[in-house]
Amino acid sequence: MDHFIYKNGSLHAEDVALSDIASQVGTPFYCYSTATLTRHYQLFTEALSPLPHLVCFAIKSLSNLAVLKTLADVGAGMDVVSAGEYMRAKAAGVPGDRIVFSGVGKTRDEMRLALIGGIRQFNVESEPELRALSQVASSLGLTAPITIRVNPDVDAKTHEKISTGKKGDKFGIPISRAREVYAEAARLPGLDVIGIDVHIGSQLTSLEPFEAAYLKVADLTHTLRADGHNIRRLDLGGGLGIPYTRDNTAPPLPMDYGAMVKRTVGDLGCEIEIEPGRLISGNAGVLVAQVIYVKHGEDRDFLILDAAMNDLIRPAMYGAHHDIIPVVEPEAGAEQQPYDIVGPICESGDTFAKARNMPKLAEGDMVAFRSAGAYGAVMSSEYNSRPLVPEVLVKGDHFAVIRARPSFDEMLSRDTIPEWL
Ligand code: LLP
Secondary structure, three states: OOOEEEEOOEEEEOOEEHHHHHHHHOOOEEEEEHHHHHHHHHHHHHHHOOOOEEEEEEHHHOOOHHHHHHHHHOOOEEEEOOHHHHHHHHHOOOOHHHEEEOOOOOOHHHHHHHHHHOOOEEEEOOHHHHHHHHHHHHHOOOOEEEEEEEEOOOOOOOOHHHEOOOOOOOOOEEHHHHHHHHHHHHHOOOEEEEEEEOOOEOOEOOOHHHHHHHHHHHHHHHHHHHOOOOOOEEEOOOOEOOOOOOOOOOOOOHHHHHHHHHHHHOOOOOEEEEOOOHHHHHHHEEEEEEEEEEEEOOOOEEEEEOOOOOOOOHHHHHOOOOOEEEOEOOOOOOOEEEEEEEOOOOOOOOEEEEEEEEEOOOOOOEEEEOOOOOOOHHHOOOHHHOOOOOEEEEEOOEEEEEEOOOOHHHHHOOOOOOOOO
16 A cells, blocks of 8 residues: 555645645655555565564665664564664664674674674675684684575676676675585584575566576575585575556565565575565655756756755666656646756756656645655765755654754764864
8 A cells, every 4th residue: 555645635644744744844855654664564574474584674775763663663674784784773672683784895893793782694795704704703702693695696687786696796605606615614613504695686576586596595405405504594685676657567566576485495494584675665755855946948847856866866876767746736637747857966967857747846846756765865965065854754643753954063063174274
């Protein structure tokens, strides 16, 4: 169910009008729906039941503490890729045994932090990392539970910048070398080899690449068990795509994904982990912005918004499409016109959409970018010294600011002018 719909002519998040939030917090702002977050999490747990499993939310997609606590409270684990994300998971009340640590370049300090604070497993991505983790764990007198991330050489058929499972990508170890790397892992002190990890990319719109990868993981499970390893957990990564448009090209649903997981690896007696980010958070958030000016251009009119590429980088970075809709519901049959929708930043890349058909809009009107919950706020920056936009969480008929807009003083106070200047 979509929790961002028009009610009484005005776009709502659950039961709160976005215009009411705007009048209290100003624009631009991100707004998230609790009901969507928890529903999406539940879709995955339902899809994987009755297999023993843990859904670990990929914090990188949306890392606000209130969002993490919302998901932790319904039972989610977390997938972290840095000390900062680990600290966020802990601060949101997630116990260490529900946190998995992914990432291609974990530092020794990060390993130490997680080993001392408690960790479900490290997903190790290379032999040097294996040796470093062995040393760090041994020096602390601890044992690190590990999986090894294998690169199955599967084409995820997604944007090249978010494809991670092809030969030549920087992630994991080639699956063809898995046996020797597992053998080394088993010999090293301070490590407990518990499973296999795979993640082939993000925004996958078909199950085929997953299926190809998971079949390889199933094969590898048999091989490694025959080699004497006690493989008892499979981390299948994240990556299931979401609909960014409202046509009928929607990616497979979590239920279909779950059926495929059961088909490919369900009879191995392993505990299953997945690391979805976008599917849980993407359509749980919108970015609301206001039209500063409507400028007449040579070819067509520009809608110049108060949000910019620093607030939502996906269109500039990946050519990503986000539906952009007016906050005030257009009348049925309202005349449309094509606009270039842009931000105020001084580069042409600061363009959200070209020739996008929209109902006629005027200065002061508000628009919402749909599907902006994942990789929106987390990838924002202060480029052009634009303060980070606030985040708001809605639950039913109430809302709270979960990250306030910093004042200019707060923004400037992070810089220091040395005494000698
Ligand atoms: N696990 C690992 C190891 C990952 O690298 C990722 C995403 C995930 C899980 C979660 O994938 P998801 O379920 O969200 O697809 N900034 C890009 C997406 C980068 C994804 C990076 N890794 C974007 O805006 O499209």
